[in-house]
Amino acid sequence: MPTRIDVVADPVRDRCLLTTDHLSPRQLPGADGVVRVGLVAAGALLLAGDDVRIEIAVSGAVRLEIVETAGTVAYGMRGGTARWDIDIRLTDGASLQWYAEPFVVSADADVTRTTTARLATGCTAHLRESLVLGRHGETGGVLHTATRAWLGENLLLAEDLDLSPEFRTGWAVLGTNRCLDTVTTLGFRLPDDPQTLQLEGPGSIARRLVHEQHQSTLNRPASAS
């Protein structure tokens, strides 16, 4: 059973249906037109054999803000593996902001992490993914990521990263950096900046490759996207 956040805009009160699994979503106070949901681990995460699936569906003129209280650590898995799959569906003008806390892949962990986003035309998403390979002083384990985003019928972004130790350390992927901090916007662009990648369609990627996560200059947006 997936962890699920279902939000439907409503003129009286936006409806919000939350389903707990590996993670427990809790509604927080939010301004008009904004549904804020805190995402808290419901047990020890992330361990060998864990299959975490987070489904987010937002419909109508409402903005969902997901807040995490703590980062996630994928612990050593002794030959096992774990998955972390995020599925986002936005329809009818919905928007999503999710500034995720760091996702730390410890030594000997083996994690596949996918993000799939399907946005109807007119919807927007503002996502941060902060991947850290190894806790302080250790060489992180294996991480494979796959990102796919559609806007309407069009594929907006497809990116697979092989962040296993033997591939990531070269001059093409991460180099000696331990942290890959990424802010991705879908449905709208970030302002131009020499280091910001502008997608072919309306969307952007701002990325920082740093040794320590806190060195990243990708800060939380001050206000609405």
Add this chain to the structure above:
Amino acid sequence: MGNVELVAMMLADGRLPTGGHTQSGGLEPAVRAGLGADGKQLADVASYARDRLRTTTRVEAAVAVVTRHLALSGTNVAPGDENVPQTTGRLDTQTPSSPSRADWFGPDLPSRGLWLEKRGFDNQYPRLEDHAARRGAGQGLGDVEAAWAARTPSHVVRGVSRRQGRLLLRLARRVWPDVTTYLPNDGEIARPVVLGVVGAVTGLSAEQVARTIAYDDAQTVISASLKLLPVDPADAATWLAGLHDDIEWLVKDVAPLTRVDDIPADGAPLIDVFAHNHAIERMRLFHA
């Protein structure tokens, strides 16, 4: 039709006038960031080329292979009147067409053409999707380029490939005029798409197309190292020979692909970072 082996050799030859000498495959900004610093660990050049073969070059080769397949299967691409090769010397005056991009952006957003114009990116020249739209082609080469674009998140990297594609196209329409059956006379089209079409009209196999892309990329990086670092040319050639297994792995991996959706999407974040550093660098030896 001539010997296809010779066509493949021509395409892989750095002396072909398509501006290959202006490219370092991202090596120049990598060197600026410290690759081979102080003349040490020069063999990192070969590792860098190998990382590209596993990631971005694998995607490019797959795009070229699928382009070739779609052109040969010919279901949605057909010659159009506007494709009669121009004989006048100047092509730059060709006016960009502006089909509606409402499908992509939705009715509420400005057209991408407007976007890019305002942002000063590019789009001075017609794109493949415009060409496809004019012909009413559905699933066709425009879809391959869209798939490539979604897998190439950096506008700088896309711009480099499209400029290279334009140079190859302008040469190809003289040397192999049949390419105009599938492509406009001029335009900024992703280089692997142009190369895939050249492969289709000259009879190259999928393997030859993939091998051309892979070899060209590796050789671009390795030969640029001779200008950027104190590399012994014999060492450079040895590195290139040492990449043959990686090139053949790539060829076997992507040659069977026929569907746009099956094109791999391997990314390489540091290549993008370096490309963006290089784009604003004032003193540079190579365009990219």
